[in-house]
Amino acid sequence: MIQALRTAFDNLAGRHGLGVALFVGAAVFLWVLVLIVLPQLSMLDFSFRHNLPPPEIGGPNDVYTLDNYRYFLIGPDAGLNSLDIGVLLRTILAALFVTLIDIALCYPIAFILAHSARGVAVRLMVIGLIVPFWVNEILRAFAFRVLFGTTGLINGVGMGLGLWEAPIDFIRADVALYAGLTYAYILLMVFPIYNAVEALDRNQIEAARDMGASWWRVHWRVVLPVAKPGIASGATMVFMLTAGALAAPQILGGPSNLWFTQLIYQWFNEAGDWPRGAAYATILLVVCLSFVLMTMRLFRVSIGAIGR
Template identity: 70%
Template sequence: MKQLKLAYDALLAKHGMGAALFVAISVTLWVVVFITLPQLSMLDYSFRFNLPVDQLGTDADHYTLEQYRSFFFNNDGSVNRLDILILVRTLIAALIVTGIDVIICYPIAYILAHGAKGVAARLMVIGLIIPYWINEILRAFAFRVLFGSTGVVNTWGMQLGLWDAPVDFIRADVALYCGLAYAYILLMIFPIYNAVEALDHTQVEAARDMGAPLWRVHWRVVLPMAKPGIASGATMVFMLTAGALAAPQILGGPSSLWFTQVIYQWFNESSNWPRGSAYAVVLLVTCISFVLLMMRVFKVSVGEIGK
């Protein structure tokens, strides 16, 4: 709340009462109408039975933990290993995609902030943004074509003699990881760029003059400045990857069921909204808990991410 008050005061001082009220009301309506109320409605659904319409509001329509119990246990009382393993596999995959984006985006953001100047910097930004004018689903299908058995990757790999027969990148989830990493790459680059841009480049030059190798300069000088940006980007990429649906359905192999696909099945194929809501709440709580744990491990606060 303190950060919000400071932001409001800064906006008020710079643009006046009208602009400050407009932004405050718009943000409040957005948070309440499009985020808070749907989440509360879904939470309420998750504690209900899946009843026919004519039984809604009767004595049979009361709160229950049955939907959550079904996630952890089967009808015979055994542990529901299938859904739990799908959730764990989804979180691990989201963590891998987040790590890939950090590795790719950190050097790009650093070069963009302290290497490229003038026209080169603008061309880099344009080159990053223009591909995202294409619809996400079309990009996913493009990756499926790219990594298909007769796609560019397999064709070049066989022509260069790297492998003799087409590799099934779809079944191996290579296409899925690449597609997801590409889908959210901008959400990693720009937070890191904003953090690294504030770094005084003379500190880097001083470290190099004192004989520090390049890796130590980044480890001791650049990364401490970039850590809030990395945490912010990693949070967004991890949450969006864990909640992705289109890309896993298009690029995922037959054995790579995503947890969001399970949720989709409960909502749309089984018409069991309480069960789907419970599974969605489980995914949300698990992701938030994991992100908070990682913030604690890497000693990054919410305020630092907000910057």
């Protein structure tokens, strides 16, 4: 890692000068230290503390404890905390489901952008992808709630075409939630795959087709190996952001679907128990990072390949 950073610094200094390299290096260091490392360390420290009133903080009762993590596993009744553990598992599975949908949608879009569309078509496709994201994320979530509501456009068209007779509650069925989350992070999947696929020489695709390879085999043997780092990069961002989403689950989620981030929000803001909220946030972070690293190992994709 240190050697890679040193090589990147030397390359930057060679291209743009030592001053620019020092400025960029200092800016990145401060960004990582102040906005990532220190807040995470503070949250980790909070997670091992008791929830004490302000006058007792720093006193003899302010000691480290594992009670907050024990509560997640055991709960208040000295039994398995199946509710919170189940919410975490459902959140991870839902984030994985949204990530897979984004991959299925964005891979063909990225391939068309990189190797099929030309000129005006490419610009129109890029504009069509980017412009909707000028709207605030919360407004987009409410728009999806209106769209999938019982009196919304989806139900209106469906009943108008005779596909169903009574309005379908897409909110309660969490269809609106999954659709909103899939759309919210679609750009984070399209462009990493596009950057990876764009580097593929089209002559390789033509050669494979000339040799009689079917279309799916061309993608499986030629395109996907090149696109794999881009898919891994996009999947990592989409999965982490989906698992950590709060606004969309609160606006679009059904009454029976509780997101783990909502539990964290409740501990921090409604219960006022910051140590327990910090412990739950740490658990979510560790589980998500472990899942991502396991997936990268399974697909044999390194962090360096994702960075490229």
